[in-house]
Amino acid sequence: MATKTVLILGDGDFSFSASLGAALHSSEEKRHAAVLSSYLGIDPDDSKVRLLCTSFDTIEELYKKYGRPVETNLDILRGYNIPVRHGVDAVRLPEQMQGELFDVIIWNHPHLGVEDAKLHEVLMAHFAHSARRSLHEKGRILLCLVEGQAKRWNLIKSASLNGLHLLTKPRPFPLELFPSFRMVRNKTNQTFKNHQTQRQWVPGGNDAEVESMFSTLEFVDSRALGQHQLFCTERKAQEDLQSNQDGKSSS
Template sequence: MAKKGRKLAIKQSVKALYDRKRVARSRPGRPDGKVSTSGAMKKRGIKNQRNLASKSQQQKAAPELPNCLSNPKSNNTPFSTDDTILLVGEGNFSFSAALATLLGSAELITATCFDTEQEVQRKYPDAARHMATVKDLGGIVLHGVDATKLGLHEGLKAGRSNGRFSKIVFNFPHAGAGIKDQDRNILTNQHLLAGFFSSARQFLSSPLSGVQYTAQGPITPPSGQILVTLKTGIPYDDWGLVSLGKAAGYFVHHCTEFKSEFYPGYEHRRTIGWDATKEGNVEIEGKACKTWAFCDKKGAAAVASSRKLASKRAKKGQQGSKSSSVADSVLGEDLEGGGRDQDGKKSRKEKKKALAAKRKRHQADSDGSSDSD
C-alpha cells in the first residue's frame, strides 16, 4: 500500500509540473521577461499577416512591366519592321497573316509548316485565306519544313534574307504524336525542342551577317533571337524549355506574356487539325502563355555591350544636363549683375577696383584710429 501511495504521489506531482509548464507556455509573457513559445508564434503570425497584406497592396499598385523590345505598331509584341522573321510549325497560318497585317508588310516574313499544302488545307479549312494574306503582303510560304532539320530545306537558304533571320519563331510547339503516357509525351516534345534549337542556330542573324537588301533599302539585321511560346502549367512546365535552351548553348534574353489579342486575327489551332478538336481550338483563351526569347553567345555579348553603351549615354546625358543648368544659372547672373566674363568670374578690372577700394578703407580706418590716440 505504501508503494502504491508513493507511485500515485509521483504521478500527481509530475502531472502538476506538466500542467504548470503548459500554462506558462500558453501565456504571452513570463515573469523573467522572456516571451513564451505560443506568444512568439502569435507575434510571428501577426507579422506574417502584415507582410502578406503589404505584398498584396504592392502587387495591386505595381504597374505592368513594359516589353523590353519596342515595336511601332504595338508595345506587347517583340517584333519590329526591321526584323527578318522565320515562322516554323505554323498550323492554319493565322499567326503569320496577323503578324504581317500588324507590321504592315510581310516582305521580311517567311512562314513555314511541317505538313504539305494539301494536308494543311485538309486539316484547316481557313488556311488558304491566311496563306493568301501573307503572299499578298509580300511574304513567303513554304510547306514540308521540319523544324528539327531546317538546314535540309533549300527554300530557306535561297530566300531574300540570305538564310539569316533576326527572329525564328516557334509558337506552341507540339509533336502531336498522340501518346497517352505522360512521361513519354514529355520526352517526345523535349526531343522536338532540342532538335529545333540545334537546327535553328545556322539561321540566326548577327551584326556580322552583312547587309540585307529590301524594297525599303539596305538594312543590317540585329542579333538573332529564338522565340518559343508555350502555355504555362502541367505538362508544359515539365518540358524544361529553359534548360533545353541552355543545354543547346543559348541564353535567356527575356520572357514576355503572350495573348492572342496582341495579334488581331490570330486563332490557335492544334497540331491534329480543326475537325477533330473543335472545342480545343480556343484552348489558349483565358490561360497564361509566355514567349521565351533566347540568343546565342554572340547575341548575349551584343546585348551586354549595348546595355553598357546605353548606360554610358544616360550618364553623359545626366552630366550634360547638370552642366547646362550650371551654365544657365551663370548666364542669368551675368545678365542681371553684369561685369562677369563667360566663365562666371569677375573681370580683372572689377577685381582691381575692389582691391583698391578695400585698401583705401583699410588706410582710412588706420588713420582714424591713430588720430583718436
C-alpha cells in the first residue's frame, strides 16, 4: 500500500489540521473515503496518508494570537502521532523541507493581513514557484480562498507562469467534512470576514449559503495534466454513483 504525503501550510490555530487528522482516523468509512477521494484526490483503497502540519508563526506567537484552541488542537495531533512544524514559509518550501516532495499541498486562506491585491499577487506567484518544486509530478495543490480573491490576485495567471494548471473549476470548500475547522485571520484570531463573509459556519446552519463563500482551487503540474484529467473523470463517475446509491437508500 502506497503512502501519500500531505503538507498543510499556514494553519493558524491548527483547527484544520486537527479536523483533517480526525477525519483520516475516523471509524466512519463514508467520511474517511470522502476526505481521501473527493477532497485530497487519493484512492482510499490503496493508499495510506502521512500528514505534515505547519504554521508560519512560532509556537510562542501562536499561543499569543490564538490561546487555548492551539493547545487543544496540537494535543489532538499529538494523539494521532501527526508531526507539526512551526516557522515554515510557504515561499521557501524546497529549502525548508530539505527537498522533500509531497503528493498534496494545502493552504487555506493565504493572507498577508492587509487588503492589497498586488502584494497578494506577488505572494501567490512566489508560492506557486515554491510549491511546484516541492510537489511530486503527479501531485496536487489545494487552495481555499474567499470568493473573488483568485480573480483580484491574478492567481490563475501566476500559477500558469510557474508551471501549474487549474485542474477543474473552483468548487465549494467541503465544510461538512471538517466540522471543527475554525476559519480565522492569521493576525487577529477573528473569524474570516469580508463583504461576502459575514459569519462563521456552524454545523446545521445554512451550509449551502456559506459554502458558496469559500472555494477550493485545485492546481496540478502542467506536465501531468492529462493523467489528472483522467482521474477527475473517474472521480466524478464515482461521486455520481455514490449519490445515486444514497438517493435510493433514502427513498
